[in-house]
Amino acid sequence: DASCLTWEGQQFQGKAAIVEKLSSLPFQKIQHSITAQDHQPTPDSCIISMVVGQLKADEDPIMGFHQMFLLKNINDAWVCTNDMFRLALHNFG
Amino acid sequence: MYSTLQKDRTNRTEEYNDSGSLPRGRNRNWSSFRGNFGKRNPRDHGGYEPWPSHHQEHDGNMVMRDVQKDPQVRWTPYTIRHKNRRVKWHNEDHIQRAAWRNRKPLEREVGDNTKDGTPGSWFKITIPYGRKYDKTWLMNSIQSHCSVPFTPVDFHYVKDWARFFVQDAGPASALRDVSYKISGKENQKISIIVDPSAEPYSVQNKLEPEEMEQLKLAMSKRYDVSQQALDLQTLRFDPDLVDHDVDIILNRRSCMAATLQIIETNFPKLLSLNLCNNKLYQLDGLSDIIQKAPTIKILNLSKNELNSAWEVGKMKGLKLEELWLEGNPLCDTFRDQSTYISAIKEYFPKLLRLDGRELPTPIVVDVDIPYLIKPCKESYKGSEMLKNLVLQFLQQYYFIYDSGDRRGLLGAYHDEACFSLSIPFNPEDPAPSSLCEYVKDNRNIKKLKDPYLRVQLLKHTKHDIVLSLCVLPRTQHDFSSFLVDMWYQTERVLCFSVNGVFKEVVGKSQSSVRAFTRTFIIVPVSNSSLCIVNDQLFLRDTTPNETQSPFFMPVPTPTSRSMPTVSQEQQEMVQSFSTQSGMNLEWSQKCLQDNEWNYTRAGQAFTTLKTGGKIPEEAFKQIP
Numbered sequence: 001d002a003s004c005l006t007w008e009g010q011q012f013q014g015k016a017a018i019v020e021k022l023s024s025l026p027f028q029k030i031q032h033s034i035t036a037q038d039h040q041p042t043p044d045s046c047i048i049s050m051v052v053g054q055l056k057a058d059e060d061p062i063m064g065f066h067q068m069f070l071l072k073n074i075n076d077a078w079v080c081t082n083d084m085f086r087l088a089l090h091n092f093g
Numbered sequence: 094m095y096s097t098l099q100k101d102r103t104n105r106t107e108e109y110n111d112s113g114s115l116p117r118g119r120n121r122n123w124s125s126f127r128g129n130f131g132k133r134n135p136r137d138h139g140g141y142e143p144w145p146s147h148h149q150e151h152d153g154n155m156v157m158r159d160v161q162k163d164p165q166v167r168w169t170p171y172t173i174r175h176k177n178r179r180v181k182w183h184n185e186d187h188i189q190r191a192a193w194r195n196r197k198p199l200e201r202e203v204g205d206n207t208k209d210g211t212p213g214s215w216f217k218i219t220i221p222y223g224r225k226y227d228k229t230w231l232m233n234s235i236q237s238h239c240s241v242p243f244t245p246v247d248f249h250y251v252k253d254w255a256r257f258f259v260q261d262a263g264p265a266s267a268l269r270d271v272s273y274k275i276s277g278k279e280n281q282k283i284s285i286i287v288d289p290s291a292e293p294y295s296v297q298n299k300l301e302p303e304e305m306e307q308l309k310l311a312m313s314k315r316y317d318v319s320q321q322a323l324d325l326q327t328l329r330f331d332p333d334l335v336d337h338d339v340d341i342i343l344n345r346r347s348c349m350a351a352t353l354q355i356i357e358t359n360f361p362k363l364l365s366l367n368l369c370n371n372k373l374y375q376l377d378g379l380s381d382i383i384q385k386a387p388t389i390k391i392l393n394l395s396k397n398e399l400n401s402a403w404e405v406g407k408m409k410g411l412k413l414e415e416l417w418l419e420g421n422p423l424c425d426t427f428r429d430q431s432t433y434i435s436a437i438k439e440y441f442p443k444l445l446r447l448d449g450r451e452l453p454t455p456i457v458v459d460v461d462i463p464y465l466i467k468p469c470k471e472s473y474k475g476s477e478m479l480k481n482l483v484l485q486f487l488q489q490y491y492f493i494y495d496s497g498d499r500r501g502l503l504g505a506y507h508d509e510a511c512f513s514l515s516i517p518f519n520p521e522d523p524a525p526s527s528l529c530e531y532v533k534d535n536r537n538i539k540k541l542k543d544p545y546l547r548v549q550l551l552k553h554t555k556h557d558i559v560l561s562l563c564v565l566p567r568t569q570h571d572f573s574s575f576l577v578d579m580w581y582q583t584e585r586v587l588c589f590s591v592n593g594v595f596k597e598v599v600g601k602s603q604s605s606v607r608a609f610t611r612t613f614i615i616v617p618v619s620n621s622s623l624c625i626v627n628d629q630l631f632l633r634d635t636t637p638n639e640t641q642s643p644f645f646m647p648v649p650t651p652t653s654r655s656m657p658t659v660s661q662e663q664q665e666m667v668q669s670f671s672t673q674s675g676m677n678l679e680w681s682q683k684c685l686q687d688n689e690w691n692y693t694r695a696g697q698a699f700t701t702l703k704t705g706g707k708i709p710e711e712a713f714k715q716i717p
Binding site: 004006007008010011025026027036037038040041042043044048050052057058060064066068070081082083084086 | 509
């Protein structure tokens with residue numbers, strides 16, 4: 001419940017807020033294709049998991065995305081405590 | 094000269110050490126005591142009564158009886174001991190023994206002489222397992238809980254227990270009341286045991302005024318005013334002291350206390366202290382210098398008998414910049430140089446030189462640590478403080494990273510940090526990608542199935558990391574392209590990601606532009622420096638619109654987004670686009686830029702994206 005989602009720069013905290021955001025994403029179907037993933041252990045025994053790939057939502061063009069999960073072992077189950085998602089869309093310059 | 098004192102140079106032991114050796118008064122000689130033992134008449138000894146402890150006290154150290162005894166009472170030691178064993182507690186007004194958890198019988202005091210606590214009588218205060226608490230915290234907690242202010246004397250450790258002395262029954266009984274009132278970190282109650290005792294060594298064997306004078310003279314000769322440095326190496330054999338029959342053995346509490354007293358009065362702003370070759374094996378006495386001469390920045394403890402880093406850690410109140418420890422047994426206990434250095438740096442984070450060697454300096458960020466405490470609830474940028482902290486960190490990091498010599502980054506990484514690098518694997522394009530320089534380090538788990546290689550490519554210690562970073566092609570990062578996301582922050586850790594582009598500056602892929610996403614997990618390491626514990630880098634080729642952005646010099650900009658200059662005409666386009674689309678100026682400009690300022694195309698792109706819901710809300714937020 002103390003988990004946090006950062007979606008394209010916006011932060012949502014708590015299960016309810018996160019689920020709300022994820023359900024409110026405006027597409028009907030979505031496909032992901034992971035092109036790279038990497039994982040590292042963190043000093044406090046969590047796992048940080050980084051994924052780069054492409055996604056296609058509904059009929060939109062394929063876009064790159066980048067997502068990061070921080071997984072924590074709580075009661076023998078791995079729970080996602082943080083999630084960060086970014087589209088590889090614009091580059092501000 | 095001092096014949097009345099019957100000094101025995103070789104046999105005196107005046108240290109509060111673990112072996113529980115017998116403390117002896119100045120006028121006592123071990124052999125004469127032994128001779129009188131059977132007589133059972135303490136008065137012959139002329140005052141002090143060194144007494145072997147027959148039953149187990151907490152640590153085997155002796156308990157000394159009070160000096161003034163009623164001369165009429167002839168006390169028989171063994172009888173008294175026997176009474177003790179029946180657990181008869183002597184309840185007196187002022188002095189009541191603290192209860193032991195395991196109810197071991199305490200030694201009773203003799204007679205009623207100690208009842209009122211004759212002025213000047215001493216008590217020893219013992220804190221079981223006191224070693225596990227930070228000394229300053231412990232003493233401060235006790236002081237604050239104690240109803241009577243007290244001055245601790247001769248604080249030292251006996252194995253795992255802490256002990257000090259106080260004078261007078263008032264403070265002693267107030268301290269007894271503090272027992273079980275303070276809780277340690279794991280909520281265990283800290284007990285305090287109060288017993289009467291003889292004078293602590295530093296008082297008992299206090300140097301005579303003449304000796305003090307000689308010591309002061311000898312020390313003044315060893316003081317270098319220009320450097321504010323005091324050289325006390327091999328002090329015992331200083332010719333002046335030897336000539337005047339002054340025996341300064343620094344392991345003895347009284348000698349150390351005297352030396353420190355002279356430093357406090359005569360050299361209070363001392364910068365450098367050399368205690369080389371003084372056979373020091375414990376630093377309890379020296380640790381008092383932290384209050385007396387806090388200005389010390391250089392300390393030489395080489396060629397002594399210090400056994401562990403913990404011993405050295407007793408000096409951690411000093412803000413040392415230079416430390417010498419070579420020639421101590423503790424140096425051999427470390428498996429390699431860097432564990433040695435880290436262990437010492439734990440106690441002295443600001444240390445610059447150890448044993449004459451410069452230490453790599455960490456990245457120091459000039460922000461107060463307290464501000465790092467920000468829960469996730471804040472906006473994604475966190476506070477301004479955090480943002481500045483992160484940006485400063487990135488500036489420093491990439492400055493070194495782009496500089497051609499990445500070894501400077503050693504200071505940025507934690508010893509046990511992890512780093513790995515990935516490049517995307519595109520199944521449709523099996524041709525070698527232009528990222529060939531990075532392929533050998535590529536740890537794309539999706540592609541890399543070999544578990545051995547998977548482990549190998551996760552660079553673990555900071556040395557391995559910096560080594561592998563040094564091998565990567567030289568880069569120039571475009572700061573203006575950076576997009577920073579802070580997605581997790583607590584008091585202890587900060588996680589953020591940087592998206593951006595960089596250019597390769599040398600080699601066959603010269604001036605090709607790559608896009609990267611790098612994720613850092615950072616922890617604060619005392620005193621405003623930060624340390625990377627995890628570093629993960631994704632590299633990919635840039636998409637066309639990313640390469641378009643003008644490449645600025647990597648001079649840090651205050652914000653991670655900056656608007657490049659636009660012409661008047663373009664500004665007008667932005668304005669109207671903004672009104673039509675509803676997006677704010679920044680985003681409108683970006684959209685137009687991405688579409689090469691082709692208004693219609695931009696409009697189409699916008700509409701497509703908008704119906705796809707791809708445009709984040711902030712695009713529509715009006716920036717004031």
